[in-house]
Amino acid sequence: SSASAPGGNPFAADLRELFRDLCVRFYDTLGGYEGWLGMGAMFAYAAGPELFNRFGNFPGLWVHGQMGSGKTTYMEWLMHLWGFNMPAGIGLRTGTAVGIQSQCENYSNLPLWLDQYAQGKVKEDKEGVMEDAYNRQPSVKWAKDGIMREMKTMFAVSGESTPSVSALQSRYAFAQVSRAKRLNDHLLWMQANKHIFFVFCRFLLERRAEFVELLQNQLDAWLRIPRLAGMSERDKTTHGIPVAAWSAMCGLLESHGAEEVKAFKDF
Numbered sequence: 001s002s003a004s005a006p007g008g009n010p011f012a013a014d015l016r017e018l019f020r021d022l023c024v025r026f027y028d029t030l031g032g033y034e035g036w037l038g039m040g041a042m043f044a045y046a047a048g049p050e051l052f053n054r055f056g057n058f059p060g061l062w063v064h065g066q067m068g069s070g071k072t073t074y075m076e077w078l079m080h081l082w083g084f085n086m087p088a089g090i091g092l093r094t095g096t097a098v099g100i101q102s103q104c105e106n107y108s109n110l111p112l113w114l115d116q117y118a119q120g121k122v123k124e125d126k127e128g129v130m131e132d133a134y135n136r137q138p139s140v141k142w143a144k145d146g147i148m149r150e151m152k153t154m155f156a157v158s159g160e161s162t163p164s165v166s167a168l169q170s171r172y173a174f175a176q177v178s179r180a181k182r183l184n185d186h187l188l189w190m191q192a193n194k195h196i197f198f199v200f201c202r203f204l205l206e207r208r209a210e211f212v213e214l215l216q217n218q219l220d221a222w223l224r225i226p227r228l229a230g231m232s233e234r235d236k237t238t239h240g241i242p243v244a245a246w247s248a249m250c251g252l253l254e255s256h257g258a259e260e261v262k263a264f265k266d267f
Contacts, residue, residue: 015203016253022197023256025190029074031181033267037239038063038074038175040246041111041156042081046204047212048109048153051241054216057135057171059238060154061111064162065177072115074177075158077190079113083198089113089158097125101149104133108152117159127168130155134171170232173239200249207252214248215241222265 026035041061044051052058061078065071076087090100093116103112114130136151163169204211222228222240243265250256 012203012253015199016255018196019200019249019253019255022200025184025186026077028184029070029182029186029190030175030177031183033264034175036246036264037061037173037242038078039081040242040244040249041173042078043201043204043211043249044215044241044245045082045109045111045153046201046208047215047245050212050216052136055237057234057237058154059134059241060130060172061156061242062117062162062172062174063156063158063177064117064160064174067160069177069179070182071158071177073187073190074175075113075115075156077194077197078156079111080194080197082111082201084111084113085195086113089115089156091116092122092126092157092159093118095126097123097129100126100129101151104129104151104153104155105149106152110153111156112153114155114157115159117157117161117163119161119164127163127165130157131165131167131171170234170238173242203252204249211248211252214251215244218244218247218251225265 023036023039026039027033029035030038038061041059044058048058063071063075063078072088075089079086079089090103090113092114095114100114133151133154157172162174219237219240222244223236228236246264247261250261
C-alpha cells in the first residue's frame with residue numbers, strides 16, 4: 001500500500017523488496033560486502049555533480065578477478081543499473097587513449113566501463129587517462145586533431161589484476177570476484193532479470209535531491225569515524241562515497257536496518 005511505501009509511492013514498496021533481493025544476490029555473488037560496494041559505486045554517479053563540486057574529484061570502481069571468475073558478468077550487471085545493455089566495456093588493450101578520452105567527454109556523470117586491464121599490458125598513456133579522470137584533469141599532451149577534450153566522468157574498470165601504480169590505486173574502490181568466495185550461484189536469475197535493474201537508478205534520478213542530501217549526510221558521518229582519523233582524505237572518500245551511496249539508497253527505500261548498514265560500514 002502507498003501508506004507503507006517510501007515517499008508515499010505505491011511502487012516503491014515493490015522496489016524495496018526487489019532491492020533487498022538484489023542486494024542478497026550481489027552479496028552472494030562476490031562472497032561478501034564487496035558486492036554492495038560495487039552497487040554503491042554505481043549509485044554514487046547520481047550525485048556526481050555535487051560530489052565533484054565538493055571534493056574536486058570523484059572515485060571510480062575497479063573489479064578484478066582471474067579469467068573465468070565472472071568479473072565481466074558482474075560488471076555487466078552493475079552497468080544494467082544505469083540501463084546500459086553491454087556485454088563488455090572498452091577494451092584497454094585495443095582502444096586508444098584519445099578514444100577513451102572522447103568517451104569520457106560523452107559520458108557525463110555516467111559510469112564508463114573500461115575492460116581487459118592487465119598489469120604491465122596497458123600503455124602508460126591510457127593509465128594516465130584513467131588517473132586523470134579522477135579529478136577530471138584535461139590531458140596536456142598534444143592531440144593530432146588539435147582538440148582538447150573535457151573529461152566529464154570517471155571509469156569503472158574490470159580486469160585480471162589491480163594496478164601497481166599507487167596513484168591509480170588510491171583513485172578507485174576495489175572489488176574482487178572469485179569463484180572460491182561465491183556463496184551462491186544466481187546466474188540464471190540475474191541474467192533473466194538484468195533488463196529491469198535500471199529501475200533503481202531511475203528511482204534515484206526521480207528522487208535525486210533527497211538522495212544527494214542523504215548521501216552527503218552519510219558521508220559526513222563516515223568522515224568523522226574515529227577509526228579513520230589516520231587515513232588520508234583521498235582514501236576516506238574513495239571508499240566512503242560508495243558506502244554512503246548504498247546507505248543513502250537504503251534510506252530512500254527504507255530497505256535495510258541500522259545494523260545491516262553498520263555491518264557494511266564496519267567491513
